[in-house]
Amino acid sequence: MAQVGTVKTDILIVGGGAAGMAAAAAASSSGVSVTVADDREIPGGVLNQCVHSGFGLGRYGKEMTGPEYADEEFRRFDESSAIYMPGCRVLSLFPDKTALVSSTDGLSRISFDECILAAGCMERSLWSLPVSGTRPEGVYTAGEAQEMIELGGFDIGSRIFILGSGDIGQIMARRFVQLGKTVVCMAEQNDHIGGMKRNQEECIRAYDIPVLLNSTVTEIHGYPALTGVTLHHLDSGKNELIGCDTLITALGLEPDKSLAEGLETADGYPQWLHFCGNADFVHEIADSASAQGEKLGITVAGRILNKRKEV
Ligand SMILES: Cc1cc2nc3c(=O)[nH]c(=O)nc-3n(C[C@H](O)[C@H](O)[C@H](O)COP(=O)(O)OP(=O)(O)OC[C@H]3O[C@@H](n4cnc5c(N)ncnc54)[C@H](O)[C@@H]3O)c2cc1C
Structure with a gap:
């Protein structure tokens, strides 16, 4: 050098x-x-x-x-x-x-x-959104999680919640299932899933990832480690507590x-x-x-x- x-x-x-x-x-x-x-x-x-x-x-x-x-x-x-x-x-x-x-x-x-x-x-982080609650361990952007798993060899979580349905979120959802983890939900604020058609087929449909449209996360629970998130349904205005130990954000680049x-x-x-x-x-x-x-x-x-x- x-x-x-x-x-x-x-x-x-x-x-x-x-x-x-x-x-x-x-x-x-x-x-x-x-x-x-x-x-x-x-x-x-x-x-x-x-x-x-x-x-x-x-x-x-x-x-x-x-x-x-x-x-x-x-x-x-x-x-x-x-x-x-x-x-x-x-x-x-x-x-x-x-x-x-x-x-x-x-x-x-x-x-x-x-x-x-x-x-x-x-990557846009979770903290750029109006989200209340704690700042626990277990919250990563999709790129961070990918780097930790593929380059660092880390084992991340077991119950995974994915916020955002773009390409990187979809690719990570598939990867978590391949690693034997449970993807409890992928939440998307729009009324349609994001990303390329190929990823929708090969990641979401092929791996049966549960996708919830018109929804977002408004609150984080747990400290020092994540225990769950409040899922807000944008159409009905209702809130739902979803248990998870890992929140992956795929909010755009x-x-x-x-x-x-x-x-x-x-x-x-x-x-x-x-x-x-x-x-x-x-x-x-x-x-x-x-x-x-x-x-x-x-x-x-x-x-x-x-x-x-x-x-
Ligand atoms: C999860 C994911 C899946 C993808 N899937 C596909 C796919 O299936 N097919 C496909 O064709 N494309 C895919 N892409 C897109 C493709 O990988 C990218 O568009 C492309 O690799 C971007 O290259 P880049 O050189 O612009 O940026 P990067 O690859 O990000 O390179 C930027 C480099 O600059 C370095 N750097 C940053 N700041 C500094 C600094 N201040 N000083 C020195 N170095 C610095 C970084 O560390 C990095 O090495 C995917 C991307 C992601 C993230």
């Missing part, structure tokens, strides 16, 4: 997921120097925790798991001249085109000419643009700052995040080559 304190690069890419790796491989094929800083120890981002199949049909013409897709992307990335810096968290981006980076070596700076933010997305916050002016973001993958908008499929990264990588490398011609 390169010494972070000494890195100077044409393009800094923050995040080595599907989008960041593709952007890096494409940009470096134009002959510019590219550095990818990723806070995880292995490249791939969320792909590594998605052990189910359903990846790569568009990009590779075959069905793969998330880690298999990550391996393919890493192979392309590894064949390029781009540098990967694992375990490096970018803390801030500054207008003078430097980044403050934290790693086990301490704090350091990377100076760059262009920056691509490919930092993925954030938001692009993580937090590193760009201090850089926005009345004219928008600086011209050297670019967004791709889930940091730009939430991509349902990895193929789309990779394709966007690839296209952006070529465009940004072109900006550097043009600037060189002008000098």
Whole structure:
């Protein structure tokens, strides 16, 4: 791994997921120097925790798991001249085109000419909803639970309540049943289930997940550990106490643009700052995040080559 304190690069890419790796491989094929800083120890981002199949049909013409897709992307990335810096968290981006980076070596700076933010997305948490009661153990976002189970090997709960019926909630509902847990209920505030048709078939119908529409959670019970939730029926206004030891929230994703916050002016973001993958908008499929990264990588490398011609 390169010494972070000494890195100077044409393009800094923050995040080595599907989008960041593709952007890096494409940009470096134009002959510019590219550095990818990723806070995880292995490249791939969320792909590594998605052990189910359903990846790569568009990009590779075959069905793969998330880690298999990550391996393919890493192979392309590894064949390029781009540098990967694992375990490096970018803390801030500054207008003078430097980044403050934290790693086990301490704090350091990377100076760059262009920056691509490919930092993925954030999950909305339960505490963003008007929910009363305690803050006990046993409440996780779907992504957190997936990471704990698939990457950490943790055994989470036995009676699972899932709030929200999007793709990640559905995939986790299936996973809990596969692990021998009971999914007591999946509650959805809308009058229809969310997510892709494929997941509705393969996760909800195939695994008989009980879904309750027009309903939400308004109160959390138990301390220090979760014992149940109050389920509120939006159409009748009635409340029902449901016993569970685990509450998984799948309330939607938001692009993580937090590193760009201090850089926005009345004219928008600086011209050297670019967004791709889930940091730009939430991509349902990895193929789309990779394709966007690839296209952006070529465009940004072109900006550097043009600037060189002008000098
Ligand atoms: C549960 C789930 C199931 C899915 N199922 C499918 C499916 O079946 N088929 C399919 O094609 N797609 C699926 N997807 C979608 C697909 O996985 C994503 O769209 C795609 O992987 C997003 O890639 P990304 O590079 O934008 O983000 P990410 O994979 O999130 O990568 C972002 C990277 O940036 C790092 N990072 C963040 N902040 C910093 C920082 N400050 N400094 C350094 N590094 C940072 C993160 O740790 C991460 O490694 C699924 C996604 C999820 C979550």
